[in-house]
Amino acid sequence: MKTGFIGLGxxxxxxxxxxxxxxxxxxxxxxxQSNMEEAAGIGARAVDSLSTxxxxxxxxxxxxxxxxxGKPVDTTMDALLPHLSAGDILVDGGNSNYRDSVRRARDAAxxxxxxxxxxxxxxxxxxxxxxxxxxxxxxxAYEQLEPLIRDMCVDGGYGYMGASGAGHFAKMVHNGxxxxxxxxxxxxxxxxxxxxxEFDHREVARVWSNGSVIRGWLMELVCRAFEKDGRxxxxxxxxxxxxxxxxxLEAALEEEVSAPVIAAALFRRYRSRSxxxxxDKVVAALRxxxxxxxxxxxxx
Numbered sequence: 590m591k592t593g594f595i596g597l598g599x600x601x602x603x604x605x606x607x608x609x610x611x612x613x614x615x616x617x618x619x620x621x622q623s624n625m626e627e628a629a630g631i632g633a634r635a636v637d638s639l640s641t642x643x644x645x646x647x648x649x650x651x652x653x654x655x656x657x658x659g660k661p662v663d664t665t666m667d668a669l670l671p672h673l674s675a676g677d678i679l680v681d682g683g684n685s686n687y688r689d690s691v692r693r694a695r696d697a698a699x700x701x702x703x704x705x706x707x708x709x710x711x712x713x714x715x716x717x718x719x720x721x722x723x724x725x726x727x728x729x730a731y732e733q734l735e736p737l738i739r740d741m742c743v744d745g746g747y748g749y750m751g752a753s754g755a756g757h758f759a760k761m762v763h764n765g766x767x768x769x770x771x772x773x774x775x776x777x778x779x780x781x782x783x784x785x786x787e788f789d790h791r792e793v794a795r796v797w798s799n800g801s802v803i804r805g806w807l808m809e810l811v812c813r814a815f816e817k818d819g820r821x822x823x824x825x826x827x828x829x830x831x832x833x834x835x836x837x838l839e840a841a842l843e844e845e846v847s848a849p850v851i852a853a854a855l856f857r858r859y860r861s862r863s864x865x866x867x868x869d870k871v872v873a874a875l876r877x878x879x880x881x882x883x884x885x886x887x888x889x
Contacts, residue, residue, distance in 0.1 A: 590737045592616070593642045593652040594633070595665060596683075597624035599881050600709065601655035603716035604682075604741060605633055611740040616642050639665070643672040650677040651734065658685045658832070666693060675701025678730045682707045682722075686836055687754040687761060694726055694753035703730035706753060707738075708760020711746075712879035719743035723763070725756030758840070765837030768830075768854035771875050774803075774811060775868035782867045791815035807875060814874035826869035828861040828876070 590613050594605050597619035608615050609632045617633045619625050625635035636642045643650065650673065656665055662681055669679065679702050681690060690706035697704035704726050711720040720742050724731050731738075731749045738747050750759045781788045794812035798804050814821065834855040841848040861869040 590614070590651060590734075591646060592737065593618070593646050593650065594655070595619070595639070595642070595652065596655035597621065597628055598655065598657075599713055600716045602628060603713055604653075604655065604709075604720070606631055607717055607719070607741055608737075609633060613737065613740065616645060618642050639668045640672050643669065648674045648677060649733070650674070651680070651737070652678070653680040653682055655682050658683050658689075662689070662693070666696065670697065670700050670702060673700055673702050676703065677701075678703045678705065678727075678734060680705045680707055680734070681757075682709050684708070684760065684764075684831060684833060685757050686832075687725075687756075687758040690725065690757045691754040703727040704753065705730050705734065706756040708756045708763065710760065710763055711743075713881050714879070715743070719746065721746040723748065723750050723756045723759040725750045725758070726753045761833045761836050761840070764831075764833035765848070765851040765855075768834040768837075768858070769850040770807060771872045772850075772854035772857055772868070774807060774875065775871035778811070778871050779866060779868035790819055806879070810875050810878035811871060814871070814878050821867070821870040821874055824870040824873050826861055826866060826873060828858040828869055828873050830855070830858050834858070 592608065592613060593616045594601065595618050597605065597617060602624065605615050605617060605628055615633045616636055617625060617628045618636050618639055629635045636645065642652070646652070652669060654662060654665055656662055662683065662685055666679070673679070679697055681693065685706065687706070694704040694706070706725045708723040709716070709720050715721060722738055722742050724738070724747070728749065750756050778790055781790065781793060791812055794808055794815055798808045798812055834851060838848060838852050838855055841851070
């Protein structure tokens with residue numbers, strides 16, 4: 590498929606590379622000239638503006654946005670929509686708030702444009718070699734894009750979640766669950782670290798990654814982090830967050846659903862900014878391993 594791809598950050602660049610691997614023709618645009626040159630170097634076709642991108646795609650156009658949540662998405666849509674035609678498809682594959690996605694679907698519909706909100710999981714490795722995607726919005730658009738989405742995902746790792754906003758809502762809750770799982774892993778290693786035994790954390794993580802009930806990608810990632818430094822001394826323990834845990838908790842409060850684990854994990858992240866212990870370092874290391882998220886170094 591011929592696709593216009595907007596946003597060449599860490600996730601976007603890897604997704605473009607994956608699309609090119611599968612033989613798709615990809616036009617790219619980014620505010621960074623160096624990012625566009627990098628994408629062109631692996632086979633994408635860089636364009637000098639959004640209007641140029643639209644002019645070089647035939648109706649029914651496919652345009653995929655991977656730009657930061659919030660105002661950048663609105664700005665990009667405002668620049669695109671007047672140039673699009675009825676039946677064109679516009680995708681927001683970032684971590685937008687689901688309420689914004691519901692509003693943006695209405696805005697796109699005024700132009701006859703079909704809008705999909707697609708929550709994307711799997712970190713940088715998933716973006717490059719097969720992600721997990723949760724789609725909300727136009728069912729017609731989803732069915733048209735399914736071959737493209739299939740090539741971007743692992744086997745069985747995508748699906749249609751429902752009406753506009755459902756894709757980003759599912760990804761939001763996914764990230765809330767992720768908060769709780771990462772916090773439990775961090776606390777477990779904190780208990781090991783505080784015990785009378787001289788545990789090799791990398792060895793524990795390796796064993797737990799193979800055949801145990803709690804095996805999985807997060808455990809593999811913490812094993813990778815411990816291979817760099819068994820004490821994680823390069824980290825301050827301050828855990829950043831990108832908002833989805835807070836949004837999940839807000840949704841739980843609105844729907845009167847008990848979510849104590851997610852709430853505790855979110856509050857722990859807030860607390861980490863004024864204290865420092867081993868569990869926080871483990872969670873910070875996990876975020877860095879799967880998503881390339883920045884962390885605070887003691888040396889900085």
